[in-house]
Amino acid sequence: MSLMVIFRNSPTRLVKFISSSGRVTTRGGMTASACLKERPMRRAIQVSLLVLAFSVLNIGLSATGFAQDAAGQDNVIKRDVDLVSLYFTVRDNKKQLASQLDQGEFRVLEDGKEQPIKFFAHHSDVVxxxxxxxxxxxxxxxxxxxxxxxxxxxxxxxxxxxxxxxxxxxxxxxxxxxxxxxxxxxxxxxxxxxxxxxxxxxxxxxxxxxxxxxxxxxxxxxxxxxxxxxxxxxxxxxxxxxxxxxxxxxxxxxxxxxxxxxxxxxxxxxxxxxxxxxxxxxxxxxxxxxxxxxxxxxxxxxxxxxxxxxxxxxxxxxxxxxxxxxxxxxxxxxxxxxxxxxxxxxxxxxHHQYSLGYYPENQKWDGKFRKIQIVTQEHGYKVYARKGYYAHPKEQAMR
The missing domain is CATH 3.40.50.410 (von Willebrand factor, type A domain)
Structure with a gap:
């Protein structure tokens, strides 16, 4: 049994087949994994060009200063990868959307242990x-x-x-x-x-x-x-x-x-x-x-x-x-x-979502599933948020 999947990418129309073995190919013979990697490859090229441009523009920086900046940037990137972001909605006991609550109203638990909230916002304006x-x-x-x-x-x-x-x-x-x-x-x-x-x-x-x-x-x-x-x-x-x-x-x-x-x-x-x-x-x-x-x-x-x-x-x-x-x-x-x-x-x-983020205290990235719970200080609210995430190694996936 095969599943045909049609993707229309202007101006070319790609037809992919998913076989029972799980292998996905396009009619032109290109594997789906290659197709799915196409966008990351383009992004990698763009990032490389940006790094090159940055190096040229800052050629006058001292080696020590540049090393310090690079270390700082590396730390920021690692912290961003560690960040767990959640988008969620809240309804009251009358099933109406509650969209004006403050950060102090919420607590976030990972595997039953409370985590410090690092950012909180009303995010209806996010892409x-x-x-x-x-x-x-x-x-x-x-x-x-x-x-x-x-x-x-x-x-x-x-x-x-x-x-x-x-x-x-x-x-x-x-x-x-x-x-x-x-x-x-x-x-x-x-x-x-x-x-x-x-x-x-x-x-x-x-x-x-x-x-x-x-x-x-x-x-x-x-x-x-x-x-x-x-x-x-x-x-x-x-x-x-x-x-x-x-x-x-x-x-x-x-x-x-x-x-x-x-x-x-x-x-x-x-x-x-x-x-x-x-x-x-x-x-x-x-x-x-x-x-x-x-x-x-x-x-x-x-x-x-x-x-x-x-x-x-x-x-x-x-x-x-x-x-x-x-x-x-x-x-x-x-x-x-x-x-x-x-x-x-x-x-x-x-159009009435919240978002919050935290850095998990458990820094063991073993690929296991971790349960997340967002609770409100007052009773009568129901929070709709994802129930957890997979703690994949940091170089494999962002959470």
Whole structure:
């Protein structure tokens, strides 16, 4: 089994294949790891040129003075690498955003031990990199229309000139509709392409015609509506592709918004793979679980997708656990017509975030997972922040 991933990089369109062995290649034979290293290589060249320019401009400095400056700069770099940064939101007991709290209201614990907070800010003005991952595994034109309209409005509300937004679709494969850009018109143009993917005519209150699946009578779901037994939803693959391709090398706030019509189906990546890559690269995940309820007039859910979501051994929804572990949330969307409202709620949350940073007292970088907890001095507040990070060696990754 292979997963085809399409990246559109102007002016060239790259098509990558992820095989069952985990090797990813482009149609031109270039490995995905090489593609993903392309940006760091360019940055390394830029840094080298800057260092050279700095040396030329400061040729008159004494060797002793230059050595002292270099030592100071090296110390700053090491301290920055040690820094653990957290972006988070807070809601009160009425589930309203609490965005005017001071640093003294918060304490941060790592593996149960309190850590001194070195910086704190209200960071709605920090650069935001956000991607929307759309479940397009449906033949229903009206559902795809709802997704396109809601996504366009979300990008218009959340992406500012200094921010970057991108859009992926997933079903039997993962496709990039638009690479990161601040061009709202371009984002709208690209997401509007999914409107033409629907092959079944119908409305939320009208049974589809013609039958969505040609041939013998298709199986009937619990709502009395035919459904697609061959449906695939590579949700976990979409999370990994979006993070590794578009977010891992970015700085500032990073988030993915996942519009799901069901749980994952047939991804090569696992739930653990998806969660690990999000935590490693400090990406906040929001999950919108669609439940399209039966309409009053027809008493049927006119959708070709059965909205079922996986639960763990404790009966907890796994996508909810994934979102909360990264500092995001899972929202239940009861009807595609409620999708725009749900995305507006996420947009508002992204505009009311805090940030804090600390240097961990535990300086043993052994690659193990460390739990983080942000607590408030007063009761009645709920903090949404990532649950921890992997303490990789300092030369391998920033936290």
């Amino acid at each position: 935001l990199n956000v991607g929307v991952l759309l479940d397009t595994g449906t033949s229903m034109a009206w559902i795809l229309n709802e997704e396109a309209t809601a996504t366009s409005m979300f990008m218009k509300h959340v992406v500012r000139p200094t921010d970057l937004g991108f859009i992926l679709s997933y079903h039997a494969r993962v496709d990039t509709l638009q690479v990161p850009t601040s061009d709202i018109a371009l984002l709208k143009e690209k997401v509007d392409e999914i409107r033409s993917w629907g092959t079944v005519v119908g409305t939320p209150d009208q049974a589809p015609a013609p039958r969505p699946f040609p041939g013998p009578t298709p199986p009937i779901g619990p709502t009395g509506q035919p459904f697609n037994q061959r449906r695939e939803a590579h949700l976990y693959d979409a999370i990994r592709v979006s993070t590794l391709r578009y977010l891992q090398h970015e700085v500032g706030r990073k988030a993915v918004v996942i519009v799901a019509m069901s749980g994952d189906s047939r991804s090569e990546s696992t739930l653990e793979d998806a969660l690990e890559v999000l935590l490693q690269h400090d990406v906040i995940a929001y999950v919108l679980q669609i439940y399209d309820p039966p309409r009053e007039r027809s008493h049927r859910d006119h959708c070709d997708v059965i909205h079922t979501y996986e639960r763990n051994e404790h009966g907890e929804e796994v996508l909810k656990k994934l979102a909360e572990a990264t500092g995001g949330r899972m929202l239940e969307v009861k009807g595609m017509d409620k999708l725009t409202t749900a995305l507006d709620e996420i947009s508002d949350e992204l």
